[in-house]
Amino acid sequence: MGLSPKDSLQLKEVLQTAVVKCSERCLYQSAKWAAELLDALPEPDLDTMSEAPGSHVHPVFAPNPDPAEADREAQEVGRYLLAKSYFDCKEFERCAAVFLPEPLLASLLATNPNETTNPKGKGKAKAIAAFSSGYTLPEISQKSMFLALYAKVIAGEKHKDEDTEMVMGPQDSGSVINKQLVVVSRFLSKWFAQRKANDGDYPASQGFLEYLYGMVLAKEKNDNLALDYLMQSVRLFPWNWGAWLEITNLVSRVEQASSTGPSSLRLLLNEIARHLPQNIMSFIFHINAAVNLYQQGPGLASSLNGLLGIFPTSSFLLTCKALLYYHSKDLFAAEQEFNKVLALHPQRLDSLDHYSNILYVLNRRPKLAFLAHLCSNIDKFRPESCVVIGNYYSLLSLHEKAVQYFRRALTLDRSCLSAWTLMGHEYVELKNTHAAIESYRRAVDVNQRDYRAWYGLGQTYEVLEMHAYALWYYKKAAGLRPWDSKMWQAVGSCLQKMGRDRDGIKALKRALLADSYYDTAAAAV
Structure with missing residues (x-):
């Protein structure tokens, strides 16, 4: 699969635009993903382009097509820069308060203008009703609103981690919730309700608030509604990889008998694919989702090789190929693919926990030792590094030490699936069946x-x-x-x-x- 110089230039421009737009909204992982894909795209042959030098305006510098949004963004540029600087410094509450101060949110959630608390029981229903009608939301741009609400979600996650007990401790039930989700969910529910026209359509949107609402709904286990908003998001702005990942997390399997009913069909990969925009991002999504569902076959391999023809050095696509071999039980080929990724991107830690699993099964002790030292030197406090080191100690039969590193990985990221599963394996080796069962159950809760x-x-x-x-x-x-x-x-x-x-x-x-x-x-x- 190849692209013409014109198509290659257009793809380069949209990826550059995606990096800028995601970075503006502090979606750093999505920006990094788009930038890595952009770096893997060969430079187009500009000599074949017909446009005169300097005559082309890059989409990044094009004004917002919505005049009202463009005016709001121009008026808010000072406050936006202040809020983004707070976010970059990890002061999430201050970031949110620039555009959505706490008294404003409290008044929107209160049962009356003088009440700033959210009571329990019957009062809670009244609070929701008061929020649904009687108060108007502030007139700010979508970009600023997204940044403020996203900061609220991240602040809630931070407080959730602070309130959580020690991993696998006596009080660690895994039941601590992000208390800001309900605030953001109600705010966005009202925002979308206000924008809904008489015929049921929404006015033009940028797609990021749909992504945020879908992500919040998914955390609240409202999968069907979350999927609706996430699919709206990728139709409006298909270059936000975070939205595609959220959809991937909602996919239960590739296909299923129709006797299960329409509600479950909505969470099947083949059914979802029919409703997605037909572009290169949906193509990448389908391959990534299929790999995550442990699929194999010549069709999937051919599609992946076609994408590698466009992005020959993409670390993400090469990792997908390695995992495809891994799921096909061809561990030697999977090891070679990960070797290639490591040679091209020696400082990249993403997915190296999977590589360490392969080296562990193949009993490649010297390679696993090298990988553990490499990860420790780059960043010893990344969850992937802790999992790699834990696997190394497990291979040495130092199971208590391995558990210690898997716990450290989970302290850094409670959703680290590899760490939960591998810690369960270690507890089995230590004959601690109760802890093993709890570790496996927590892994199933994650995925x-x-x-x-x-x-x-x-x-x-x-x-x-x-x-x-x-x-x-x-x-x-x-x-x-x-x-x-x-x-x-x-x-x-x-x-x-x-x-x-x-x-x-x-x-x-x-x-x-x-x-x-x-x-x-x-x-x-």
Whole structure:
């Protein structure tokens, strides 16, 4: 797959615009992702372009097409720069207060103008009703509103981490919530309601507030409504990778029988893809989502190679290719792909926890030691670095030390899936089944598609000779990896221990069939 010089220049410009727009709103991870993809795009041949030098105006410098928004942004430029400087200095509450001071938000949430608290019980319903009608939202630009509300969400996450007990401590129930989500959710609900026209359509929007509302709704477990707003966001501005990742997190599987009903179909990859904009971003999203759902096959490999033809040195796409080999059980090819990524981007720590898993399984002790030292020298307080070091200690059978580093990774990021799962493995080695079960359960809470956590739960309950529980978890793992012989062998073994020999034989036959499938899939990649 290749692009003409004109298409390559247009793609370069939209990626540059994406970096600037995401950076303006402090979406740093999305800006980094777009910048890395931009860096992997070969320079277009400008000699073939017909435009005279200096005659082209870059989209970044084009004025806002909405005159009202352009006027608001011009009037707010001083306050916007102040708010962004506060955000960059991690003073999130001060950032939000520049445009949305606390008294204003309190008055919007109160039952009457003189009440600034949000009471419980019946008063709470009155507060919601008062917020829905009777007060108008401030007239500020969408960019400033996004920055203020996003700062509120980040401040809530910061306070949530501060209120959370020590990882796996006696009081760590995982039930602490972000208290700012309800404020941001109600604010955006009213904002969208006010902008809704009589025919049900919204006036022109930039797509970022839809992304923020979808992200908040997803955190509140309102998946269907979250998906609606996230899909609106990627239609309005398809270059925000964070919105695509939120959609990926909502996808449950690739496809499913129609008998499950329309509500569940909305969370299936093939169904969602029909409603997405047809551009290169939806193409990248589909590949990334398929890899996250442990898919293999020549079609997926061909699509990924086509994208690598456009972005030959993209660390993200090369990592996707490595994970594709990994899920196809071709660990040697996966190791080679990660070696290539490490050679091209030696300071990049993203996804190196997956690389360390591969080195651990292949028993590459010197390479894993080198990787652990590399990560420690670059940034020892990144969750990925802690997971890599934990894997190294696990390979040395220093399981207590490994648990210590996995705990450190979770202290830095409670949503680090690898750390939860791997810590469960270490607790199994230490014969601490209670802690292992809790670790695996927390991993499933982070991502219900993690078959390794479901399989770990099955193993742990099998050790406890609770075969009915073990069978249920093994079946969950097998449902996520239907062509993995290891999953079906566990199901078959558990069935035989329960005296269900005929069903056990069927499961073991399925395991034999699965082995041949992965041999074919690995060859296709």
